[in-house]
Amino acid sequence: MSSPTASTPVEKVDGFSRKSVRKTKQKRAQSSSQYKIQGKAVDLNPLPLLKDVSSTEKAALFQRKLQQCCVVFDFMDSLGDLKMKEYKRSTLNELVDFVAVGRGILTEPNYPEVVKMVSFNIFRTLPPSESSEFDPEEDEPSLEASWPHLQLVYEFFIRFLESQEFQPSIAKKYVDQKFILQLLELFNSEDPRERDYLKTVLHRIYGKFLGLRAFIRKQINNIFLQFVYETEHFNGVAELLEILGSIINGFALPLKAEHKQFLVKVLIPLHTVRTLSLFHAQLAYCIVQFLEKDPALTESVIRGLLKFWPKTCSQKEVMFLGELEEILDVIEPTQFVKIQDPLFKQISRCVSSPHFQVAERALYYWNNEYIMSLIEENSAVILPIMFPSLYRISKEHWNPAIVALVYNVLKAFMEMNSPLFDELTATYKSDRQKEKKKEKEREELWKKLRALEIKKGVRKGMQS
């Protein structure tokens, strides 16, 4: 069932097509891959409430309710089975409340039932995207239609995992690698609410199931690598990165080689993806956490960022500058000295960018106290790198706000290291004069050549 898309002709604004004009604003689309074979009506016998039975019977009743909830309904058919859908919903609700407070219901036989119920409900092939050119930045996501049930299932599972009576040693027989694989696939859901729950679920599983940790990390690696190098399409990158953030935060020192590899081979290349804006905050957080754990990684991280520095996408450049500032906020002075040269060469280019947001963001670094103190200590190296572009744009930039910011920066430099500043000004001026002289000479040469041409032409004309 595809939703209607009003096809307005693609407008060209300044020669670039406006993607967002293509679709008219429509109500949030819903889709689901759960469907029902026609004809067979669902009929569930209503069971008594858990609170009404004696404590000895609670465990068995619990199990039966779980089994009932294994039946899946078709929500795309908005009129069918309404009574039964409501029954399931209230049962699920009851289970959610019960699993957190109930005592003695998490018996060993109930574990496989819980996992089975959850699996039946959540594990499904995700419906294909509404439009083949779904742009996660621009378009509204299509939501899961069976969310009224699905949400309760997730809620239930989380409380189950967090329950005081929960025992990973029993659960690990049922929450196994196959379960994890299917769970990870669900992160590609377009529905952000689902992904949020999945994030919590996986976070708790990672916390409790030590035996699955290495597997989970490996699978997440695979997902990311496929995302970066093959498909550039996966909706759950931000959520996975959030989980990774909490994992990285808990790394033991010294860092294992596996983790360092992950940083260099997976996290840094993630910066190259076109849709970076969707998960950049989480990615930057992960990077900074890594560097706080092991500052010796700073050099390779910054070199990696500089290698992948965006050349044509200004929005990304601004993001990179933001991330870089966060890294510099926690950098150690010894590490700073190692990368200051290539770093400030890049900043110097950013500062002279004709895109005012990039220039503005780069200039704003000088408002950061800690970065200023680092620059001060190394002004003899940094000032010569920054000076030419700063001085040039103070004269040439089109944006007056940028020029005003450049004044702030130059003034700071002047006060930092006046003798060096004077020297650089003098060198710059003499260089400019030399350039002008060269240009003049070149022009003279061309004039002479032209004169020669004319002479030759005249001579030829006279001969023929």
Place this chain on the structure above:
Amino acid sequence: MLKTSDRRKDAFVIYRTGVWGKSREMIGIDTQGASSEILALVNQLNVQLEQEPKYQPRINGLKVIETPHENGIRMTVQLRELEVKDLLSLSQFFGFSTDAFVLATSLLDRFLGLMKVQPKHLCCVGLCCFYLAVKATEEEHSIPLASDLIRISQCRFTVSDMMRMENIILEKLHWKVKGPTVLNFLRLYHKLILNCSSSERDKMLNLERLESQLKACNCRFIFSKTKGSILALSVLALEVQTQKLHELTETIESLRQHSKINDHDLLHWRARVAECLAEYSSSRCSRPSHKKLKWIVSRRTSRQLQSYHHITPLPTIPEASTCTEREP
């Protein structure tokens, strides 16, 4: 046939023996040995020395600034020095010549010597002096708009305020704006030395370097209380001493005598210049300045700046140090 170098030397010997007589004009000099260029320079020097006192700040007026508690207002030496530093930054930012800056400082000092200025007006006074100096020394096309000056220097007054202040300043200074400044003297002395010395070592007296040194001195208040000619000669004398150009000491001495500068004074101010320059080269950052610079960014960028702190991270999962994390 006298060689050029010999002729120069002879010419200078004539100056030393004071053939001019009591008046400062070069009447009756034996011009055969002296080049016309040197004559012109000396003439110029005499004119400037004569005019100098009219463009000096009133020393008594300046002394009042040094004792702030007694003068009833809160203008201090430090405020003046900071203001001059701001003007220096502006001058370097806009790429103006040293003339503009030096003239601006001179105007400012002269005004401060005549009028009691409230600290809150110092910014306006300073900027007006600067603008007057720029208009007097720079070419038409390099002169920025007054509104641009105000915007860049982040001052809080309007263009009409500035115009009014300009009138006040010009009135008080009797419309005498362009006079011989310490920079003029420095250049003149420098040219004279180059012309009169015969050795090749005069190339070591780099004018650009001297001008930067002069700029550094200009920022210090003590030098406002002495004559420009004395300061210029002191800077040169110090450079000659530092670069060990001993053959030029004679020339310096002659110039000193000609400019009627006391030997004791020259030594004194040369020492002050040395102190000032030592501090200038060694100075680490002199932040925070009295005026914290405003960082105005566009709305989009300020939104970006705030967006990074909205993630509430998930609870940390500590890594187990045992081998239980291996794949089964």
